[in-house]
Amino acid sequence: MENKELKAISGNEKMTIEKLNQSTTLPGSIDIEVKTLVEQPIAEEVKPVEEVVIPAEVAATEEVLPEIVTNEEVDEEEAEEVALEVEGKTKEELAAMLEEIVQDPDVMKIKDQVTAIRVRFRELNKEDMDKELEAFLDGGGDKDSYQHVQDDAEKRFDAAFGIFKANRAKQNELLDAQKLENLAQKQAILEELKTLIASEETLKKTYDDFRALQEKWKGIGQVPATENANLWNTYHFLVEKFFDKVNINRELRDLDMKKNLDSKIILCEKAEELLDEKSMAKAFKELQKLHEEWKEIGPVPQDKKDEIWERFKAATDKINAIRREHYSKIQDEQNANLETKTALCEKAEELLAEEYNSISVWQKKSTELSDLFKIWKTVGPAAKKQNEEIWTRFKTSMDTFFAKKKTFFATLKDKQTENLERKINLCIEAEGLQESTEWKKATEQFKKMQEEWKTIGPVPKRHADKIWKRFRAACDTFFGRKAEHFSGLKDEEAANLTAKQELIETIKNFELKPTRAENMEAIKAMQKQWIEIGHVPMKMKDSINAEYRKAVDALFDKMRSNQYEISTNEYREMVEGLKDDPESNDKMRKEKTTLTNRIQKLRDEIAVLENNIGFFSNSKNSELMRAEYEKKINKAKNDLKVLEAKLKIIND
16 A cells, blocks of 8 residues: 555554455555545534524524525524614615615625615605605695605615616526526435445445545535425435445544544634624624534544534634624613603603694794604614614604694684685775765774774785785775864965964074073974964875974974084083093093993994884875984984094094
8 A cells, every 4th residue: 555645644544444455355455535434414413502503403592593584584683783884874875885785796695785775765765755745735735646756866776776686586596596406416416325335346436436426415505495304314324324335444434533523623713713703693604604514524533522512612602602792782772772762752742742722832842843853863773673663653643743733734724714704804894984974983883893803813924914904995094084074174274384384484594592401492382383283284284294394303403513513512621621630541441432332322223223214114104103213313313423523532
């Protein structure tokens, strides 16, 4: 026995092989370079490990994850881990993520990410559709006629998901076909094993053929699940039959077991490397594959059996411990999220429990509920089942709240429409009386209508100004006619006009007195005389009043100019006196600050008055108000002029 493979074998092993050759009358030596001499059923050595998914031939534990995931479902724990990646993303970001991911045609590799993205996208899209429907209904739309129009993010998402479905269908089709092909190949190997067992060939020949069939069997992939158990049992039955036939001696089996030990040591090392894997889902799936490989290797020497198994089991236990800790942390976070979401639900239910009877309160409470929803969107998920339940609870509160709000505004709209009808009736009644000459009776009726108008609530906003102007026009027409009727006799009015014109000339030619008090006394006397004169002809009323106001304003302006000169001269003398005072610096500084503040205050007051005067309409009553405002503005400007002059004196 001089071949290269045999040189690496010890003397005792070499003798054992030679004896085997002699006992079986085989020409030459047996080729010892084989990877595995025997495949025993995994039940001889593999023990069930808590939490690890192992083949169907070994009993599963209560914490085992499903080995195969369907196209439409994702492993719960792995899905929760992947879901953390999509939390907080917008629809546009999710669509972009999906577009990039589906470029990988390996659907089994990307299916968990696709499912997580799809679930989150549907949640966000449902929220958008609910808001869209609510806005449609608030705008007066009918629910049955509502039709959703996809936005760009939806179109992009559907297109990308279509690529994934097409790839998935294609891969499933290829996988199913491959499984059937694998089944046919394994069934053919079983037939060859049966033939080999019945063969009369030499041990060397049959053993080599047997090893070739074993390697070929291992290289064949998955078969349909319904055929797997039967194939497995038949295969191991035939393997046992083969070994019964060839009756390989114990020494040769020991060599094979040593090689099995080396293979299992490698699996232990791989399991231990998984302790550094960041993704628990990935580590757990890889551990399942290692258990599958362990099952395929076969037995090891009896004295190493427990030791190697305990090493493999220890790595498995550590991975399971890390996994439990990992998902315990996730569970704690989910429990905290559930508590936060429960608190938000309770606040939403508190808002729902109250009754609101005004528009402002409804708007305020709507903002509060919207703020709760904004907070909700920042909180991470709870456990899947609880997350769905708590969302249903919160959404129910929101839907009920906005349904009540909609009912309130619908009722309010009906009430405003009723108010509009009542005010239209008052307008019709007022317009029917505006030409009446029964002055006393009609006046009482108009007063009653005005009081009733005040008791009627608001009308739709778009009608409010128009309906008020209509009612006011009818009232103004009547009371204008009444005022004109009772204006007095024409002769008296003409005489009054002459008297007022003469008084205006007196005002224009008035010579100012030495003191302001004397001037004010004279002006008050002329104002009293103006009032006592009485009415003038209606057509001259506005013009004579305007001329009178102009004359009085001019007189006041003359008084202010005179006062301005007196005041500034006196102030200049006072300042000059302060300058001679050695302690005047502090007084001058305070005086300057006071003047500056008063000047700014007057400027602000003038700005407000000038702004407000622009809001007056062109009615008769508003003209009087405008005149009063103009007086105030002129006075303020004169005062400002005096203060600015004083400030200039100090600065000089």
